[in-house]
Amino acid sequence: MTNRHSSRELWADFKASLRSESDPEFKEEISLLNAAGMRLAGSVTIGAVLFMMAANFVFFGRHFDVAGAPGQTGVMMVFDEVIYVLLGLSVIALSHVRWGRRHGRLIVALMLMAFVVLIYANFLAKGVLKDRGDATPITFMMLVGIGAMPFRPAHALALGAGAVTLRAIILRFGPGWLGLPPYVSEPQMEAYLVMLVVVATGISTLIYAGRFRHFQNHARERDLRERIGASERKYRALFEHSSDGIFVIDRSTGLFTTVNPALEEMLAIPAADLYTMAFHEVIHPDDRERVIGYYQARIRGDPAPMRYDLKLLRRGSDQPVIGELTIHRTGDEGVSMGAVRDITEHVEADVKLQAYAHELESKNREIRDAQSQLVQSEKMASLGNLVAGVAHEINTPLGSIHANADTSRRALELLAAAAGDPASQEVYKRHPKLRRAVDILHESNATTLTATHRIVEIVRSLRSFARLDEAEFKKVDIHEGIEGTLTILHHELKNRIEVKREFGDLPEIECYPNQMNQVFLNLLVNAAQAIGDRGTITVRTRLEEGRAVLEFTDTGRGIPADKLPRIFDPGFTTKGVGVGTGLGLSISYRIIQDHGGTIAVDSSPGRGTTFTIRLPVTQG
Amino acid sequence: LTFSARRDTLASDTKQEFRMTDANKHVILIVDDEEMVTTSLRSFLELETDYEVVTFTAPREALAYAQKQSVDLIVSDYLMPDLDGISLLAEIKKVQPQATRVLLTGYADKENAIKAINDVGLYQYIEKPWENADLKLIIQNGLERSDLLRRLTEKVQEVEKAHGELMNIQTDLLKVFI
DSSP states (O other): OHHHHHHHHHHHHHHHHHHHTTOHHHHHHHHHHHHHHHHHHHHHHHHHHHHHHHHIIIIISSOOOSSOOTTOOGGGGGHHHHHHHHHHHHHHHHHTSOOOHHHHHHHHHHHHHHHHHHHHHHHHHHTOOOSBOSHHHHHHHHHHHHHHSOOOHHHHHHHHHHHHHHHHHHHHHHHHHTTOOOOBOOHHHHHHHHHHHHHHHHHHHHHHHHHHHHHHHHHHHHHHHHHHHHHHHHHHHHHHHOSSEEEEEETTTOBEEEEOHHHHHHHTOOHHHHTTSBGGGGBOHHHHHHHHHHHHHHHHTOOOOSEEEEEEOOTTOSSOEEEEEEEEEETTTTEEEEEEEEOHHHHHHHHHHHHHHHHHHHHHHHHHHHHHHHHHHHHHHHHHHHHHHHHHHHHHHHHHHHHHHHHHHHHHHHHHHHHTSGGGHHHHHHOTHHHHHHHHHHHHHHHHHHHHHHHHHHHHHHHHHTOSOTTSOEEEOHHHHHHHHHHHTHHHHTTTEEEEEEOOOOOOEEEOHHHHHHHHHHHHHHHHHHOSSSEEEEEEEEEETTEEEEEEEEOSOOOOTTTGGGTTSTTOOSSOTTTOOSOHHHHHHHHHHHTTOEEEEEEETTTEEEEEEEEESSOO | OOOOOBTTTOOSOSTTOOOOOOTTOOEEEEEOSOHHHHHHHHHHHHHHOOOEEEEESSHHHHHHHHHHSOOSEEEEESSOSSSOHHHHHHHHHHHOTTSEEEEEESOOOHHHHHHHHHHHTOSEEEESSOOHHHHHHHHHHHHHHHHHHHHHHHHHHHHHHHHHHHHHHHHHHHHHHO
């Protein structure tokens, strides 16, 4: 089976060789083989001649001229042998000449023919072709020469067959048929010849087939290597030039075993350093646990995301690289392969985009707030006008009442003085209620005076609160403004809230007084509303580093920490719909800002809130 | 005997209003378009002082009065129909320069107050609502000022008269000698 198989393989190789003749490498191979064959043929020829000469001496005791004529002596006696040796040398010499396969084969064949002709011509010239063996060595040489040469096996066989046929014809019809002397062969010699032809042809064929097979294997291997090489080159190029960082890690140690330049660049760590590092070392501490968790889950085959974002440490930079990672085990080689794509820019762009969106939103809100503040300040301005007008209208009747009450008091004092006069005792006796009436009048008049005094104060406060002098800064006593505001709030505070004043020495402050009063009003109203039942509002003032510091502290419920950052935002209110506009603090904030000052809040739930305003004493 | 002109009650013949005054009694003119103000002021002044108090609710009538009668002090409101307080005081100043002028206003406008003080030589500026005691003090001081002015005028006249007499004597003497 193996033989048949291999012979069939050989046959397939022969057929393949026909198709492969154009392959220059195979041509070269065969040309080398031809040369080797020629050298072999030449050597065999020379060796055979020398062997026969030696055998003649050993077996026959004399030189037996291969084709020589009896009686010949000297050089002529070994003339044939010399020719054969020359023939062998020529073939060897020719083998060193590099011809094309076809030409080389033709030239060798022609040369061999030429020798045959030469030798026969020699015999004819000598006229001594007589008994036997004359043509035998020649044919022998020819066959050996042809057979030993690794021609294409079919050709070699044909040549061998041709030579044997020619020989048989000569033997059958005798040399005389060709005009040659008669020749009688020895049967054993014939057998050798045939055997030699077969052996030579077989060797030639085997050599040829073997060489071809070798060549083919070689070619296949070469082809495969080339293909593998090409493929590897392709993948290596991908690996080397990829913009994604690609790496292989040892699963047992986590160390990098292969990294591409993109990864080196991404992490700003040279490959040589990376090979001493484990994968987890380049992951940002924030993400390390999560990523390793995912990785191990995937190694175990548990469900885990295929692809996820992570932060990677970049050498010499505070900013982490944001990457998108895929990592998976590769075969059973104990390694894992991963790729990480730098998406920092995307993320940054995303963040920027979000920031822009946020900014846009906040600008929008600012515009809306500005609008509502404008509306609110318009309202306040109209309110100011209204208050001023009302105050003016009230002043006239109020002045009258106030003056009358005072006048009545004075008149009653006169009456009381008159009551002490003995002359009027009689009248008082007659009207016992008269004294009492005078007293009642006196009391009620005192109450009227107190009441009007209160109204006078309120109107004065209203008027100063709603001053229409917004156009320019004025130097005012801040304490007066606070007092005025407290007067307006009197009804909100009385009986419920104690107001402590801890006023320090303040110079007159340059400001828009009505705006400042509005701030005080907002803060004091807030403080009053923050105090649920009873409590204290403390107003402290002092001069600190050339700035006026005003503190409004309440003992109210305080502001939760999560709401604290937003309390100056317009529209933000904790008081519920209908109670607050949510604008008071934001307007206050803006007013203080317009004055080049600051307003800060300090609050803790349950303990109360302190608003601290810092104002420059002069504007400029 | 005091007989004050009560403009508001005597609607028809205010121009012929007649007042019998003591020579040493000061005359105070009060002008406000609100009757309650004039009433309040007069009540107080009549109770506390011996001044002759004349009140008007129409500024033009007050002006007409001042052009005929001598007054020592004028208290006027600022915002009134027809004629505002400053113009009224300016007009009165033309005929009675020695009279002290006081503006009593509920209109909290300092700019106008300053203007008034500069334009009409305002003696005092009082805001409504006022304190009776303050008002009394201002009026007393204002009258003192009026008296001083009047006395100064009298002295000047006396001096001028004496001067004229001296001139006459000088003329007579010259006639005698020449």
